[in-house]
Amino acid sequence: MSDLIIEARSLVKHYGKVAALDGLTLSVPRGAVYGFLGRNGAGKTTTIRILAGLARPAAGSVSVLGLDPQRDRLAVLSRTGFVIERALLSSMTGNDLIRFNRAFFRAWSDAVAKKYAEVLEVPLRRTFRKLSHGNKTKLCLLLALAQGAELLVLDEPTTGLDPLITDQLLRLLIEDFSGDGRTLLLSSHHLSEVEKIADWIGIVDRGRILLQAQLDDVRSNYGRVRASGERLPLQGGAIIAVSESQGVNEYVVRSGREDFAAQLRSQGAAVLEAGPMNLSEIFLALVGKENHDRVEMLA
Amino acid sequence: MLFHVHSASGVPIYLQIENQVRHAVAAGALRQDDVLPSVRKLAVELRVNPNTVARAFQNLERDGVIRTVPGGGCYVNRQSPGLLRSEKMRRLRPLATQLAVEALQLRLSREETLRLLEQSFNELGDGHE
Amino acid sequence: MIAWKCWRDHRWFMIAGLAWLLLFWGTTLAHGPVVESGPQFTEGGPDVLAALIRAFSTTQVVVFALLAWGMGTRGIGRDIGNGAGMFMLTRPVRRGSWVWIEWSVGVALLAALLICSGLCYWVAVRFHLLRVTWLWVGPDYQRLWRDAAVSSGTTAVASISALLFLALIFSLTHCGTVIFRHSTRGLLFCLAVLLGYMFLVWEIYLHHDSWSPYLPDLLFQPFIDFPRNVHVVPHTISSMIERTAILPLFPLVAQLFLQRGEGS
Numbered sequence: 260m261s262d263l264i265i266e267a268r269s270l271v272k273h274y275g276k277v278a279a280l281d282g283l284t285l286s287v288p289r290g291a292v293y294g295f296l297g298r299n300g301a302g303k304t305t306t307i308r309i310l311a312g313l314a315r316p317a318a319g320s321v322s323v324l325g326l327d328p329q330r331d332r333l334a335v336l337s338r339t340g341f342v343i344e345r346a347l348l349s350s351m352t353g354n355d356l357i358r359f360n361r362a363f364f365r366a367w368s369d370a371v372a373k374k375y376a377e378v379l380e381v382p383l384r385r386t387f388r389k390l391s392h393g394n395k396t397k398l399c400l401l402l403a404l405a406q407g408a409e410l411l412v413l414d415e416p417t418t419g420l421d422p423l424i425t426d427q428l429l430r431l432l433i434e435d436f437s438g439d440g441r442t443l444l445l446s447s448h449h450l451s452e453v454e455k456i457a458d459w460i461g462i463v464d465r466g467r468i469l470l471q472a473q474l475d476d477v478r479s480n481y482g483r484v485r486a487s488g489e490r491l492p493l494q495g496g497a498i499i500a501v502s503e504s505q506g507v508n509e510y511v512v513r514s515g516r517e518d519f520a521a522q523l524r525s526q527g528a529a530v531l532e533a534g535p536m537n538l539s540e541i542f543l544a545l546v547g548k549e550n551h552d553r554v555e556m557l558a
Numbered sequence: 559m560l561f562h563v564h565s566a567s568g569v570p571i572y573l574q575i576e577n578q579v580r581h582a583v584a585a586g587a588l589r590q591d592d593v594l595p596s597v598r599k600l601a602v603e604l605r606v607n608p609n610t611v612a613r614a615f616q617n618l619e620r621d622g623v624i625r626t627v628p629g630g631g632c633y634v635n636r637q638s639p640g641l642l643r644s645e646k647m648r649r650l651r652p653l654a655t656q657l658a659v660e661a662l663q664l665r666l667s668r669e670e671t672l673r674l675l676e677q678s679f680n681e682l683g684d685g686h687e
Numbered sequence: 688m689i690a691w692k693c694w695r696d697h698r699w700f701m702i703a704g705l706a707w708l709l710l711f712w713g714t715t716l717a718h719g720p721v722v723e724s725g726p727q728f729t730e731g732g733p734d735v736l737a738a739l740i741r742a743f744s745t746t747q748v749v750v751f752a753l754l755a756w757g758m759g760t761r762g763i764g765r766d767i768g769n770g771a772g773m774f775m776l777t778r779p780v781r782r783g784s785w786v787w788i789e790w791s792v793g794v795a796l797l798a799a800l801l802i803c804s805g806l807c808y809w810v811a812v813r814f815h816l817l818r819v820t821w822l823w824v825g826p827d828y829q830r831l832w833r834d835a836a837v838s839s840g841t842t843a844v845a846s847i848s849a850l851l852f853l854a855l856i857f858s859l860t861h862c863g864t865v866i867f868r869h870s871t872r873g874l875l876f877c878l879a880v881l882l883g884y885m886f887l888v889w890e891i892y893l894h895h896d897s898w899s900p901y902l903p904d905l906l907f908q909p910f911i912d913f914p915r916n917v918h919v920v921p922h923t924i925s926s927m928i929e930r931t932a933i934l935p936l937f938p939l940v941a942q943l944f945l946q947r948g949e950g951s
Contacts, residue, residue: 292607311777314949337779346770348692355695362688363778399774429605437601437608455565458607475610478570529663535568 262289263322264410264442265310270319272305272466279305280316281466287444287459292437294457294474295446296542302466303446304343307414310444311341324410337364339410340403345395345419353383353398357405366407371435375401378427392419400428404435411436413445417452425449429456454538464546474538481541482516485509488528495519500544507531511544560587563604571606575614583623583634584682594624594632689785693792696761700754704800707750712807747804748849755797755853756877759860760870762789763945768868783942790861790938797853805846851930856881858937865941 265287272280280302287293297303308314309321312328312335321328328335347356353376361367376383379397382390390398396419403411417425433456436443447453453460454474461471470477487507492498497512497519512519520533536544560582563574582588594600597615601608615632618624624632661671763785766775776782856877863876 290609308773308949311773313773313776333779333781336777341773341777343773343777344770346772347774348766348771349769350695359688359692360778363780426605430602433605433608434598434602451566455563455571455605456607458609475570475572475613478568479573481568524659537566537568539566540568 263287264289264291265293265321265323265444267306267309267321268319270306270309270316270321272302272309272314272316274305278466280309280319282319283463283467285461285468285471287442289442290437290440291442291459292432292457293442293444294453294460295444295463296448296450296453296460296538297446297463298546299448301463303463304414305466306463307341307343307412307444307446310412311339311343312336313343338408339412340406340408341412342399342403342416343412343414345392345399347387347395347399347402349388350386352386353381353401356387356398356402357383360402360406364406364408368405368407371407372401372405375404375431378431379424393421393424396420397424397428404431408441410442411444413443415447416445417447417449425452432456450537450539450542460538462542462545469545470541477538477541478535480514481536481544482512482519482533483509483536483540484512484516484520484523484533485531486520486523486528487531488523488526490526491523491528500547511536511541561600561604563606565606571610572614572617575600575604575611576617579614579618580623586683588634590634590636592634594634596630596632689780689788690792693762693789694796697758697793697796700758701796701800704751704754705803708747708800708804708807711747712811748852751797751800751804751849751853752856754800755793755857756860756874758793758796759857759862759877760864760873762786762793762861762864764861764864764866764868764873764941765870768864768870772868782945786861786865786938786942786945790858790941793857793861794850794854794934797857798850801846801850801853804849805843848927848930851927851934854934855930858934862937862941866944 263286265285267283267285270280270283270285271278283302283306285295285306295303295306305314309316310323310328312332315329323335324338326335348359351359357369357372361369375381379401381394381397381401385394387395387398396416400413400416403413417428420428429452432443437456445453445457457474459472460474460477462469485507491508493501493508497514498510499513500511502509510519516533516535520530524530561575561578563571565571567574579588579594588594594615595603597608597611601611604611615624615626619626619632622635625635626632657671657675661668763775766772775785859877859880860873862873863880864870864873867873867876
C-alpha cells in the first residue's frame with residue numbers, strides 16, 4: 260500500500276444533535292492532489308478541523324503524516340499548512356504577518372512569499388482589516404504556501420477570487436506543489452478547477468464519503484447513456500440513476516457504459532448517446548440521489 | 559500552444575493529451591525527432607496535474623510514439639513500421655465498429671459514411687513524411 | 688515572535704502611560720506639590736513619607752490600573768473572538784505558550800512603567816524638587832528626611848505593591864478574555880472578581896467579629912496599617928508574598944480553558 264499522508268477511519272462528530280460526520284473514511288496518498296468535494300454542510304470543514312487538531316472526533320481514528328493531530332499537534336502543525344478561515348490579525352499588514360509567521364516555520368522562505376505576493380497581486384502594506392475579501396484569501400494562501408510545508412490543506416481556496424487570480428493560483432500550486440512529493444488537499448465547490456488539477460477526489464455528503472477514487476478512473480468509468488425504446492431497464496448493477504422524459508431514458512452508470520449501450524442496442528433500443536460525464540455531472544448524479552450507495556473505492 | 563485540454567468534457571485529461579499528440583504526429587505537425595515540452599512545463603502551461611501529463615507521456619512511450627532520452631527531453635519517434643499490421647488493424651477495429659453502428663443508427667448509407675471517411679483523410683493529408 | 692506581537696498589542700497603552708507620567712510630573716514640578724493637604728502646615732515627620740507615597744501612588748495607580756485593565760483585553764482571547772482563532776491555533780505553538788508569553792510580557796511592561804514612575808518620584812524627592820505641605824512633627828523627621836535610602840526603600844516597596852495590584856487587574860482581565868473570548872466580558876470578569884472579593888471581605892469583617900480569618904489584602908495599600916513605621920514589617924511582606932503567589936493562578940486557568948476548548 261502506498262504511503263498515506265492522511266488517513267481517517269470512521270470519523271464521527273456531533274455538534275449538538277446534528278451529526279456533522281457520520282463514519283467518514285478518507286485516505287490521501289503522498290504526493291496526491293486530492294479534491295475534497297461536497298455541498299455546504301456536508302462535513303468538509305469539520306473534517307479539516309479535525310485534521311488540524313482543532314476539533315476532537317467523537318469516534319474514529321485519524322492520522323496526518325503518520326501522527327495524531329491531537330497528541331502530536333505541534334509536529335503536525337509545523338509540517339502542514341492550513342487555510343481554513345479567512346481571518347488573520349486585523350491590525351497587522353501583510354508584511355507584519357509575514358514577519359510574524361516566519362518565526363514559526365523553519366522551512367519558511369521569504370523569496371517564495373514575495374513571489375506569491377507579486378503573482379497573486381496581494382497588497383502587503385495595507386492592514387488586514389482593510390483588505391477586500393479576495394485579498395484576504397490571497398494573503399492567507401500566501402502565508403501557507405511560503406511555509407515550506409509537506410502537506411497543504413486548503414478549505415475552499417478559490418472562493419471569492421476572480422478568474423484571473425484563480426488561474427494564477429492553480430498555476431502556482433502546480434508549479435510548486437504537485438510532483439514534488441508534497442501533498443495537497445483542497446476542498447472546493449468549484450468542480451471545474453478541481454477537475455484540472457486533482458488526481459484523487461473524495462465526494463462527501465451528509466458526513467460520509469460517497470466516492471473516493473482517482474479522477475482519471477472516475478472519468479473513464481462513469482458515463483451517461485441515453486436511449487429510447489420499449490421495456491428499457493430501470494435498475495441494474497452499474498446503474499446509479501435513471502430518469503425519463505419524453506420517451507428517452509437517461510442512465511448514469513458507474514462503469515462499462517459502452518457495454519451497457521451495446522446491451523441496450525441488443526434489446527432493440529436506439530442509443531442516442533453513450534458518453535463520458537464531467538465531474539460536475541457525476542457529482543450531481545451521486546449527491547442528488549436519495550438512496551445512494553455508501554462507500555465507493557475504485558482504486 | 560500545441561495542446562489544449564477541456565477539463566469539463568469528461569474525457570480523462572491524459573487521454574486528451576495522448577490523442578492530441580497522436581493527432582499532431584498523424585497530421586505532420588510533429589515530426590520525427592521533434593522535442594516535446596517537459597512534463598512539468600506542459601503541466602504548468604495547461605494548468606493540470608503533472609502526474610496526468612506523465613501518464614500520457616508514459617502511454618505514448620509504451621506505444622512507441624515518443625521516446626525519452628535520459629537526461630531530459632521527449633522526442634517524437636519515427637512512426638514505426640515495426641508495429642505489426644495486425645496490431646494496427648486491431649487498434650482501428652473498435653473505431654470502425656463504432657462508426658458503423660452510429661451510421662446505422664442515424665440511417666446513413668454506406669456510401670455517405672465512406673465519403674465522410676475520405677473527407678477526414680483529405681483534411682489530415684494522406685499519411686505523413 | 689509572540690512577544691513582538693504582544694508588544695504591538697500593548698504599544699499604545701505604554702505610550703499613554705508614559706504620557707501620563709510626563710503630564711503628572713510636569714504639572715507637579717511646575718506648580719510645586721500639594722500632595723495631601725491637612726490641618727497643620729509645619730515641617731515634616733515620619734508619616735509624611737507614608738502619606739506622600741500613598742497619595743501620589745493612588746493617583747498614579749488609578750491611571751495605571753485603567754491601563755492594566757485595558758491591556759488585559761489584548762491577546763489570544765480577543766484574537767479568537769475576532770475570528771482569527773483558526774489561524775492562531777494552527778501555528779505550531781503550544782496553546783499554553785500563548786497565554787504565558789502574553790501574561791509575562793504584560794506584567795513586564797507594567798513593571799517597566801512602574802519603574803519609570805518610581806524613578807521619577809525618587810529623583811524628585813532626592814533632589815528636593817518635591818515640596819511637602821503637611822507633616823507631623825516628630826523627633827526622627829530630620830534624620831528620615833535626609834536619608835535617601837529610606838525614601839528609596841519605601842518607594843521601592845510602594846512600587847512593588849502597586850505592580851502587584853496592576854498585575855492582578857491585568858491577570859484577571861487577561862484570564863477573563865481568554866475564557867470568554869471577548870474583550871468586554873474579560874473586563875467585566877475582572878471587575879466582578881475584585882468587587883466580589885471586596886464584598887466578601889467586607890461582609891466577613893462586618894458580620895463575623897468572632898471569626899476573623901485572615902484574608903489577604905489584594906489591593907494596593909502596603910502601609911495603611913502602620914502609618915508610624917515606614918520600615919517594612921512582616922505583615923506587609925507576607926501580604927505581598929500572598930499577592931504574588933495568586934497571580935500565576937490566572938494564566939494557569941486561562942491555559943486550561945484554552946487547551947480543553949476547541950479551536951474557535
